[in-house]
Amino acid sequence: MNSTQRQIAVIGGGLSGICSAYFLAARGYEVAVIERRAHVAEEATFGDSGLLAPGAAMPLTLPGAMATFACRFQDEPRVLLAPGTDFGRRRWMRATRQAQHHDFAGNKLRLTRLSAYGQSLTLQLQAHHNLDHENGQGVFHLFRQPAEAARMAQLEEAAGQCEFKHQALDAAGIRTLEPAFSSEAKLSGALYYPEDMAGNCVLFAKQMRNAAQELGVSFHFDSTVTSINAEFGGRLTLHVSSPHLASQMRVDAVVVAAGMSSAELLRPLDTDLPLLALQSYSALVPVKNPDDAPSMALHDDSYKVSMTRLGSRIRISGLLGFVPQSQTLPPKALRNLLKIAGDYYPNAANYNQAHFWSNTMALLPHGLPVVGPTRQGNVFVNVGHGATGWAASVGSARLLCDMISGDDCEIPVEGLLPRDVLG
Numbered sequence: 001m002n003s004t005q006r007q008i009a010v011i012g013g014g015l016s017g018i019c020s021a022y023f024l025a026a027r028g029y030e031v032a033v034i035e036r037r038a039h040v041a042e043e044a045t046f047g048d049s050g051l052l053a054p055g056a057a058m059p060l061t062l063p064g065a066m067a068t069f070a071c072r073f074q075d076e077p078r079v080l081l082a083p084g085t086d087f088g089r090r091r092w093m094r095a096t097r098q099a100q101h102h103d104f105a106g107n108k109l110r111l112t113r114l115s116a117y118g119q120s121l122t123l124q125l126q127a128h129h130n131l132d133h134e135n136g137q138g139v140f141h142l143f144r145q146p147a148e149a150a151r152m153a154q155l156e157e158a159a160g161q162c163e164f165k166h167q168a169l170d171a172a173g174i175r176t177l178e179p180a181f182s183s184e185a186k187l188s189g190a191l192y193y194p195e196d197m198a199g200n201c202v203l204f205a206k207q208m209r210n211a212a213q214e215l216g217v218s219f220h221f222d223s224t225v226t227s228i229n230a231e232f233g234g235r236l237t238l239h240v241s242s243p244h245l246a247s248q249m250r251v252d253a254v255v256v257a258a259g260m261s262s263a264e265l266l267r268p269l270d271t272d273l274p275l276l277a278l279q280s281y282s283a284l285v286p287v288k289n290p291d292d293a294p295s296m297a298l299h300d301d302s303y304k305v306s307m308t309r310l311g312s313r314i315r316i317s318g319l320l321g322f323v324p325q326s327q328t329l330p331p332k333a334l335r336n337l338l339k340i341a342g343d344y345y346p347n348a349a350n351y352n353q354a355h356f357w358s359n360t361m362a363l364l365p366h367g368l369p370v371v372g373p374t375r376q377g378n379v380f381v382n383v384g385h386g387a388t389g390w391a392a393s394v395g396s397a398r399l400l401c402d403m404i405s406g407d408d409c410e411i412p413v414e415g416l417l418p419r420d421v422l423g
Contacts, residue, residue, distance in 0.1 A: 047359025055193030060367025118395025149189030279321030
């Protein structure tokens with residue numbers, strides 16, 4: 001253990017914050033989690049797709065600039081765009097396309113390796129704590145557009161380097177494994193990952209909160225950290241707005257895992273992460289015909305939408321929205337989620353009984369999480385996991401714990417550190 005950083009505050013009660021707190025407490029640190037909402041897993045984690053899927057894990061990819069612009073005028077857009085010109089968003093999307101063009105293969109390998117590590121840790125935690133789960137085996141990664149299917153060779157190469165089982169399929173091949181899959185579905189290609197999984201990420205997060213509390217982690221809800229200040233001597237002062245905490249909290253180290261709020265907290269500390277707030281949309285529908293419902297999960301690469309079976313329900317999650325957060329969900333988003341589900345499993349569910357919601361995610365242009373020490377050495381960050389980030393969140397939390405403890409990380413961290421993003 002790093003003896004100079006015994007008291008650690010974790011800002012953010014999503015999955016990455018909870019697991020960071022758990023692993024640190026397991027090493028003997030005194031850990032407090034500060035969460036602005038009333039419960040854990042109420043923001044980005046609540047919108048997680050439920051994929052525990054290293055093979056299907058993908059760095060963010062976007063359509064070309066003209067195709068993205070055209071989405072504004074389409075009834076079934078692949079991304080949602082707010083009207084008007086937002087130069088910051090435009091720069092961010094340009095950086096995403098550059099990463100997609102120049103670094104896709106390397107970033108895919110990094111994310112697959114991190115997610116495989118996180119999947120293994122998740123299964124260990126579920127077994128060790130005898131956690132309830134709704135895990136299902138097997139994930140299809142589907143490509144509607146030829147340009148997307150052209151990346152399949154790079155995806156297969158990453159799977160091969162990570163020794164991950166996979167199989168290239170067409171629609172007929174999918175139906176052989178998943179008879180409920182629609183014979184009308186039009187695809188340019190698909191990859192099947194038999195060892196990828198899907199389950200209930202929110203349930204896992206809540207159970208890990210209980211496991212962390214058993215190790216002594218304290219959770220403080222309805223509490224917002226407004227700033228982090230470095231003191232002479234190395235300690236940190238957190239300024240907190242809370243009905244039950246003191247206005248200042250002094251700690252040895254801080255882990256910032258607070259979604260978009262992370263950028264505001266870190267900017268005064270010379271760590272200006274290029275995070276962008278994106279909306280993700282979800283629907284939960286009851287199964288109507290069990291024989292026509294999927295037994296395995298899928299991820300539609302074109303629309304960034306995932307479908308996972310949770311017993312008698314089907315969860316449909318994804319579809320990126322470059323739009324402000326709103327209490328009113330965009331009708332196009334709701335139609336798209338149901339359209340995509342209906343394309344693949346038209347008779348599976350009572351889609352007219354869907355329950356919808358949206359969540360805000362903080363993403364970086366390269367589509368990878370960022371984890372590790374900032375330029376303020378005892379301030380650490382763990383953010384940017386995205387809508388399919390369950391496995392990556394668990395893996396990055398363990399890596400962070402190793403970094404804080406001064407131990408060697410079990411997988412390479414190059415490309416995931418704050419310095420790799422900041423330059």
